[in-house]
Amino acid sequence: MAERPIFMPSQKAGRLVEETSVSFLWHKGMAPSQKKKNVSELHAAAAKRGIEPLLEVSSKSEEKLGQRLSAFNLKVELDEGGVISLECAFQGSKVFEHGGPYTDLFGVESRDAKRDERLSSSGKLVGFRFEGQDFPLIPKTAFYDWLYIRALYPHREFLQRLHRYAGFTDIEFNPEKSINCQARSCATYVALDRLELLDECARSSERFMQVLLPDSLEQPHSNKERQKSMF
Structure with missing residues (x-):
């Protein structure tokens, strides 16, 4: 069960x-x-x-x-034009203690973005930054x-x-x-x-x-x- x-x-x-x-x-x-x-x-x-x-x-x-x-x-529409997958937008917007956001993830496949090793090796998640705007946890x-x-x-x-x-x-x-x-x-x-x-x-x-x-x-x-x- x-x-x-x-x-x-x-x-x-x-x-x-x-x-x-x-x-x-x-x-x-x-x-x-x-x-x-x-x-x-x-x-x-x-x-x-x-x-x-x-x-x-x-x-x-x-x-x-x-x-x-x-x-x-x-797909998420970007303010500057174009679209990216929601998963890539989410993963590529993460800000950590020791790095991020890794916006290069916006241009990869969704599964690759989720598995990127930097997401688990950059320390504690502290927030998100997307299109110049900061988002809290x-x-x-x-x-x-x-x-x-x-x-x-x-x-x-x-x-x-x-x-x-x-x-x-x-x-x-x-x-x-x-x-x-x-x-x-x-x-x-x-x-x-x-x-x-x-x-x-x-x-x-x-x-x-x-x-x-x-x-x-x-x-x-x-x-x-x-x-x-x-x-």
């Missing part, structure tokens, strides 16, 4: 995303067929709890829409979420179909090992659209972080920040 989170656009005031963990039968193995079996098991277990339909947001999705929304496939998912929303925004009319889903999953995401998740970012996008905040948040990272911060502090990944706020 395994557990994976489902991210759902929130119906509560002041919240963007609700996260719930679901237990399901896990099929071992790295083959794409095994991962797709795990997606099916996760979605079936969620349906028994009344959470359906769901969209797997990854290259392992059975739906083309979910595949296209993978960070490896999404708190809210924890803010930069990744904002890149994701910026990538989706030009296709907002086509993406109205996302509203038909109760939630979003990413079978590769393990909250014990990672923080950023494309499924959470997708749920955040839908929540902002429902709240009629999408336009202003896509155009202004500052506004987006203002909107995201209260929600971020309520998420499981911000437990330490909640504890600090008590003193």
Whole structure:
């Protein structure tokens, strides 16, 4: 058995995303067929709890829409012109104690950018810098979420179909090992659209972080920040 989170656009005031963990039968193995079996098991277990339909947001999705929304496939439009993959934008914008941002990663393949050895040998991550703008580490998912929303925004009319889903999953995401998740970012996008905040948040990272911060502090990944706020 395994557990994976489902991210759902929130119906509560002041919240963007609700996260719930679901237990399901896990099929071992790295083959794409095994991962797709795990997606099916996760979605079936969620349906028994009344959470359906769901969209797997990854290259392992059975739906083309979910595949296209993978960070490896999404493109971010640059202010100076041109486009790069969201994954390259994210990895190439990291600033560390002893180096970065490594903007040369903007021009490589997504998988190569994620595996670049400098990302693990440059010390502690201290922030992000993208197109001359600095982004903090708190809210924890803010930069990744904002890149994701910026990538989706030009296709907002086509993406109205996302509203038909109760939630979003990413079978590769393990909250014990990672923080950023494309499924959470997708749920955040839908929540902002429902709240009629999408336009202003896509155009202004500052506004987006203002909107995201209260929600971020309520998420499981911000437990330490909640504890600090008590003193």
